[in-house]
Amino acid sequence: MPQIELRNLHKGFKTGEVLKGLSLSADEGEIVVVFGPSGTGKTVLLRLIAGVEDPDAGSISLMGRDVTDAAPETRGVGMAFQNFALFPHMSAYDNIASALTAHEKSAATIKAKVDRVGALLKIGHVMQHAPRELSNGQKQRTALARALVSDPRILLLDDPLRNVDAKLRYEMRLELPSLLKTAGSTVLYVTQDYKEAMALGDRIAVLLDGGFAQVATPAEVYLEPATLGVARLFGDPTVNVVPATPVLQEAEPVFEIGGRPLRLPAHYAHIAGRTCMIGIRPESLVVEETASPESFPVEVVAITPLNEKSVLLLRTTDGRELLAAEAGNEEATRRHGPAHARFDPNAVLVFDAASGRRIPPHLN
Template sequence: MAGVELLDIVKRFKNETVLDGVTLTVAEGETLVLFGPSGAGKTVLLRLIAGVVEPDGGTVRLDGRDMRDVPPELRNIGMAFQNFALFPHMNAFDNIASPLAARRKTAERVSEGVERVARLLKIDQVLTHRPRALSNGQKQRTALARALAASPSLLLLDDPLRNVDAKLRFEMRLELPRLLAAEGATTLYVTQDYKEAMALADRIAVMFRGRIAQLGSPAEIYLSPASLEIARLFGDPAINVLDVTPEQDSQGPFVRLSRLRAPIDPGLHHAVGKDCSLGLRPEAIRFVGGETTGAIPVTIEAETPLNEKIVTLVTTARGREILVSRPSGEPGPSQGQAHIAVDSAHALLFDRRTGLRIEPSRDDADVRGAAA
C-alpha cells in the first residue's frame, strides 16, 4: 500500500504558483527525500501533507484515505522542523510527551513512549532539562524524539539537521537510516544538502519551481541526471561542463578535447552535429601517461587535498578549466605538464539549448549503424 499519494497538487499564494501539478507516490515504509534549492516548494508540500496548508487543487491521500477536510491532529503524522520548535517552558520529557498527552494516553503509556525514543536517540540523560539548557544537538534529537514518540505512520522532517554543527550532521546521517528503519514509518525528508539526500534516501524527488524535475534512486540521480541543472546540484567538487559538438567517424561518436578525439557512448550517435554540453564528473577523469591512447595534455594549476580525496585544477591547451578528483594516497602529478583521460562510460551529454540530458539510444540497429 502507498503511504502517501499526491495527485496533481496545486498551491498558490496570491499570484505566485508555489506547487504546480505535483504528482507523487511514496511507498509504505519508504524514505523519500525532497531535494532542491530554496523556494522550490519543498516545505509547502510538507505542510500541505500535514494539513496545515490546504491545496488549491489536487488530492492528498494517506494510507489510501482522502485527506480532504481531515484536520492535522487526525492524520497520524509526526513532524520535525529545522528550527526545532520546542516549547521553551517545558523540559525535554514534556516536549517529547506532548503528542502522546494530546492523544490522552495514560501516564504509564506516556512515560514508556518518551523513554523508548529518548534511549533510541541517546538523550535519556537530559529529559529534565529545558531547551535553553540543551545543546543544539540535544535540541535536534529532542525534536526528532517528539516526532517519533506517538509512533506515527508518517514522518515529515523539514531540514532537521540544518542548524546543527557539521560533526553532529555527519553522525546523524549515519544514525537516521537505522532509526527510520527501526520505526518503520513512511518518511518525507526535506533538505538542500545533496550529501544528506544521498545518505538518507531510498528515492530522491528533485524539485524546481514547484515541480518534480526528477524522481529516482540516489545512484540514478547522480549518474543519470535528467538535466544539467540537476547535475550541477550533486557532487563535490561540482561537475565539469564543456561546450562541445559531437562528431562521428568509423569508430563511433566522439567529441574533441584539446583537438583530440575523446570517444563517447556509441548510443549517442543521434547527438552528432548538435550544440551540446559535456558533463564530466571529476572522478570520471584520471591522470595517465602521455603515451596512453586518447591522452589529453593539460597544465596543472592547483592541487587541493580534501581528506579522502585530492582535487586538481588543470587547464587544457584551449584554456578550458577541468577539475580532476582522485582518492587520497593515489599517486598523481601536482604541478607542471600532465595528461588526463576521460572515462567515456560516465560522460554525460546535455542539449545546450534546453539543458536536458541526451539519453543514449539502445536500439541495436542504431548502434550497429553508428559503428558501420
C-alpha cells in the first residue's frame, strides 16, 4: 500500500493555478525526489501534504488514511525547510527536542532520541550551541535531526541542502541516501539541482507546468526522458538539439548536420518524413582531427576546462552551435580550428517537434 498517495491535486493563488491535476504515489521506505525549476510549485506541494495549505481540489492520503481535511499535527509528518527555520533562542538540543516535547514525551525518552539522531548526523558536539553559533552545515543537520527525531513515517524535505556550501552539499549527497534508508521513512525530497535528484532518488518526479512530466528512476529520466523539456533539465552541458526531417535510405533514416548526411539505426525507420528534434548528449559527441564516414566537419570555437572534463563549443558549416564534453582537461592538447565530430547513433534521443514528446525506437 502506498504511504503517500496524491490524487488530482489542484492549487492556485491570485497569480494563477500552480498545480493542475497532479497525482503521485510513494511506497513505504521509498525516496521520491520532486525535481523542477524554481517557481514550479514544489514547496507548495509539500505544504499541501503537511497541511499548511489546503488544496482547491483533489485528495491526499497518508498511510492509507485520507488527510485532505486533517489538521497538520494529526498527519504524522516530519518536515525540514531550506531556510533551516530553527528557533533562535533555543540550543541545537532544544531545537531538535521540540518535536518530542510537543508530544509530551518523557525527559529520558527525549534525551535518548536526541542523542541518537545527533550521533547519526555527527552534531553531538554542538548540541548546546545556539543557532547563531552554528555553521550552515550544522544548522542544516540540526534541522534535519529535528525532522527525523520523532521517527516520522513520512518525511518532507524542502531543498534542505540549498543553503550549505558546495563541499558539504557534495558530502551530504553521499550520506543522505543511507541516512534516510536507516530512518525508514517514506521521503519526498524537493530540489532544483538535477545532480542531487539523480544521487538521492529511488524515483524522480519531474514537475513542469503544474504536473509531473515524468516519474521514473534516475537512469530512465536521463536515458529515456519523456519530453524534450525533461531532457534539457538533466545534463551539464545540456543536450544538443538538431531540427530534422529524416528520409529513408536503405531502410535507415538519414538526417543532415552541416550538409553532411548522417544515419540513424533502422529501429528509427518509423520517424522518416516526420518533423523531429534530434537530441545528442554532449558526452556522446567525439571530436577528432581526421574525418571518418560517420563524422561531419566542425570548427572548435572555444574550450572550457572543468578539471574532470572539458567542454568544447563547436560550430558546424551551416552555423549551428553544438557542445561536446571530453573526459579530462584537454586544454593543453586540444586545438582550436577545423576538426570533425561524430556520435553514437544508438545514443541519440528523438522528439516530436510539435509535442516535444520522445519518440521511442521500434525494437524487435
